[in-house]
Amino acid sequence: MSPFLRVNDLKVHFPTDDGVVRAVDGLTFELEKGKTLGIVGESGSGKSVTSLAIMGLHRGSRAKLSGEVELDGQDLLKVSDEELRSLRGRKMAMIFQDPLSAMHPYYTIGQQLVEAIQVHEKVAKKAARTKVMDMLGRVGIPNPNKRIDQYPHEFSGGMRQRAMIAMALINDPELLIADEPTTALDVTVQAQILDLMRDLQDEFGSAIIMITHDLGVVAEIADDVLVMYGGKCIEYAEVDSAFHQPDHPYTWGLLTSMPRLDRLKQDRLLPIAGNPPSLINLPPGCAFHPRCAFRESSGVACDEIVPDLLESYPKHDSRCHIPVAKRADLFANVIAPRL
Amino acid sequence: MSLLTVTDLKKYFPTYTTKLVRSEGAPVKAVDGLSLSLEAGETLGLVGESGCGKSTAGRTILKLLEPTSGTIEFEGRDVTKAKGEELRKLRRELQMVFQDPYGSLNPRHPVGAIIAAPFEIQGVKPEGGVKKAVQELMERVGLNPEHYNRYPHEFSGGQRQRIGVARAVALKPKLVVCDEPVSALDVSIQAQVINLLEDIQKEQNLAYIFIAHDLSVVRHISDRVMVMYLGRTMEMSDRIGLYERPMHPYTQALMSAVPVPEPRRDRERILLTGDLPSPQNPPSGCVFRTRCPYAQERCAAEVPLPVELEPGHIVACHFPAIRNVI
Numbered sequence: 001m002s003p004f005l006r007v008n009d010l011k012v013h014f015p016t017d018d019g020v021v022r023a024v025d026g027l028t029f030e031l032e033k034g035k036t037l038g039i040v041g042e043s044g045s046g047k048s049v050t051s052l053a054i055m056g057l058h059r060g061s062r063a064k065l066s067g068e069v070e071l072d073g074q075d076l077l078k079v080s081d082e083e084l085r086s087l088r089g090r091k092m093a094m095i096f097q098d099p100l101s102a103m104h105p106y107y108t109i110g111q112q113l114v115e116a117i118q119v120h121e122k123v124a125k126k127a128a129r130t131k132v133m134d135m136l137g138r139v140g141i142p143n144p145n146k147r148i149d150q151y152p153h154e155f156s157g158g159m160r161q162r163a164m165i166a167m168a169l170i171n172d173p174e175l176l177i178a179d180e181p182t183t184a185l186d187v188t189v190q191a192q193i194l195d196l197m198r199d200l201q202d203e204f205g206s207a208i209i210m211i212t213h214d215l216g217v218v219a220e221i222a223d224d225v226l227v228m229y230g231g232k233c234i235e236y237a238e239v240d241s242a243f244h245q246p247d248h249p250y251t252w253g254l255l256t257s258m259p260r261l262d263r264l265k266q267d268r269l270l271p272i273a274g275n276p277p278s279l280i281n282l283p284p285g286c287a288f289h290p291r292c293a294f295r296e297s298s299g300v301a302c303d304e305i306v307p308d309l310l311e312s313y314p315k316h317d318s319r320c321h322i323p324v325a326k327r328a329d330l331f332a333n334v335i336a337p338r339l
Numbered sequence: 340m341s342l343l344t345v346t347d348l349k350k351y352f353p354t355y356t357t358k359l360v361r362s363e364g365a366p367v368k369a370v371d372g373l374s375l376s377l378e379a380g381e382t383l384g385l386v387g388e389s390g391c392g393k394s395t396a397g398r399t400i401l402k403l404l405e406p407t408s409g410t411i412e413f414e415g416r417d418v419t420k421a422k423g424e425e426l427r428k429l430r431r432e433l434q435m436v437f438q439d440p441y442g443s444l445n446p447r448h449p450v451g452a453i454i455a456a457p458f459e460i461q462g463v464k465p466e467g468g469v470k471k472a473v474q475e476l477m478e479r480v481g482l483n484p485e486h487y488n489r490y491p492h493e494f495s496g497g498q499r500q501r502i503g504v505a506r507a508v509a510l511k512p513k514l515v516v517c518d519e520p521v522s523a524l525d526v527s528i529q530a531q532v533i534n535l536l537e538d539i540q541k542e543q544n545l546a547y548i549f550i551a552h553d554l555s556v557v558r559h560i561s562d563r564v565m566v567m568y569l570g571r572t573m574e575m576s577d578r579i580g581l582y583e584r585p586m587h588p589y590t591q592a593l594m595s596a597v598p599v600p601e602p603r604r605d606r607e608r609i610l611l612t613g614d615l616p617s618p619q620n621p622p623s624g625c626v627f628r629t630r631c632p633y634a635q636e637r638c639a640a641e642v643p644l645p646v647e648l649e650p651g652h653i654v655a656c657h658f659p660a661i662r663n664v665i
Contacts, residue, residue, distance in 0.1 A: 042525040156615075157389075159614065187596040188592060188593060189388075190596065191608065191610065213526055216597065216599055216600050219598065220602075239602045240603065243602050254527065257529065258526055258555070259556050260558075260599065260600070261582070261594065261597045262599045262665045264558065264559070264582075268534055268537070270530070271528070271529075271531040271534060272527035275495050275498075275528070276527070291527075
């Protein structure tokens with residue numbers, strides 16, 4: 001049986017006057033129902049472009065898409081606009097980072113959610129309104145009967161994000177894509193939202209793609225982790241394996257540059273040197289090589305040959321020229337003591 | 340003598356209602372009775388949720404905002420009422436690094452001019468000329484000194500934050516208020532800027548007030564940490580005391596909410612319900628009681644006073660208790 005969501009060799013390229021921006025360049029992953037995939041990366045790594053590609057939101061833009069995005073056996077890159085529209089909201093839904101710009105300021109929360117139901121179902125307004133009220137209560141908005149008639153600006157940041165989640169969940173989507181849903185929120189609200197997403201997943205069995213730059217959030221919520229750099233997947237593993245045996249120098253860099261709440265690190269953090277690359281002018285060979293502290297240990301010309309995504313351990317792939325045994329050795333002796 | 344002593348600082352913002360006649364409403368109590376002291380070379384972390392008054396506190400201490408009441412003493416001098424020439428002289432010693440590396444640099448000025456501005460404004464003539472001093476500063480913060488004539492938009496976010504740091508430390512101030520200096524940066528770049536701030540602190544014996552919402556970053560960089568809620572201090576301690584023996588339920592709730600990069604670790608979590616109350620109309624008694632899982636009757640009736648429960652560990656709570664939440 002094929003997986004619920006299968007993304008195969010997805011490419012999203014934007015032709016511009018200065019050259020082709022390869023925002024996503026050959027991404028492959030799978031996701032089953034009831035599971036959560038965490039996609040991690042810095043700004044410009046292609047993680048949001050990936051989510052927009054799955055939702056079909058690049059249509060009508062200059063983006064050139066190729067590859068396959070198969071949801072429940074249906075290739076989303078080939079379906080008509082009409083079909084896609086009927087899938088959006090019902091089969092798959094998205095939570096955007098900034099709810100204030102993702103919601104219409106002129107309509108009340110209730111009007112916007114009722115519309116989301118009526119697009120997909122023939123229901124009377126009254127019945128839809130009851131359903132909306134119920135959903136607002138479920139995502140933890142107090143006094144839904146009063147809140148339903150308020151406008152987005154009358155909600156606080158956390159409440160607005162909840163309303164956004166309610167809107168995404170109102171038609172029980174089977175795939176939920178959350179693009180940095182908690183980045184703009186305080187930690188206390190973030191914890192509430194993550195708990196809420198977990199509870200709703202238990203209840204509806206949806207598949208979730210969680211896009212974030214916070215490895216802590218990933219550790220907390222994800223089953224699988226995919227790390228992106230320069231438009232490519234550089235590490236793809238189950239969450240335990242990804243955190244206990246991270247296998248790519250970039251992932252190591254992310255972990256060593258992060259201060260931790262649960263322990264005091266040695267006096268200095270170990271940052272990754274340099275800046276994230278520009279997607280229009282990616283370094284040749286391994287895109288990470290100019291910032292990689294360990295490229296001397298590969299024995300291969302990292303600046304010329306692009307490494308392949310290979311299995312290092314069972315269900316743990318990474319894209320690096322350094323031999324697997326050498327990487328395990330580096331992690332155990334150089335990186336782990338600094339975590 | 341401490342470098343900085345702040346006593347019972349208050350900053351209220353007036354509000355107005357217009358119903359036929361314009362009249363004054365209840366003020367927003369952004370900072371409501373803040374006391375702290377800071378030694379030379381020390382870092383004090385200021386944490387709390389958005390809207391807790393931590394940025395306003397930082398700005399009021401620097402006199403970018405006029406305090407409503409309370410006193411600010413810098414090196415033993417009362418500077419609460421300083422203005423004009425006196426204030427300008429004071430600014431040589433007190434500087435700020437802003438959160439937004441895009442909004443805090445004038446897009447029409449080349450970087451050289453931005454970093455040279457403190458020298459010009461303060462009439463300081465460094466040895467070897469301003470240009471040389473600026474280029475040394477650029478080199479110090481990890482920028483290429485040859486980029487002297489470039490404009491802010493030609494730099495990345497992390498590099499811009501370095502420009503902000505260079506400008507703040509140009510005149511070797513004694514205190515720098517850093518208002519969320521790394522929260523707009525990518526993880527890998529954050530660490531670069533944190534290391535830079537620490538290195539410069541050691542070289543110049545700088546004191547920092549480090550305002551941030553990220554408790555992990557604050558744990559890393561601070562000597563002491565103050566937790567604020569609705570304009571008031573909930574808990575203050577050195578970092579070991581605060582992170583290993585937190586006693587205020589609010590500190591514990593904040594800490595238990597921070598995700599840790601360690602999968603499948605079961606932690607006890609203190610979940611806060613609801614949102615921050617309005618600082619215009621704070622709850623009676625303890626301002627945290629409406630969201631506190633341990634609140635009792637007494638909390639509504641009586642404002643808890645800050646009490647030193649361990650040496651240097653101050654807690655404002657009627658029912659403090661150490662709970663292990665990390």
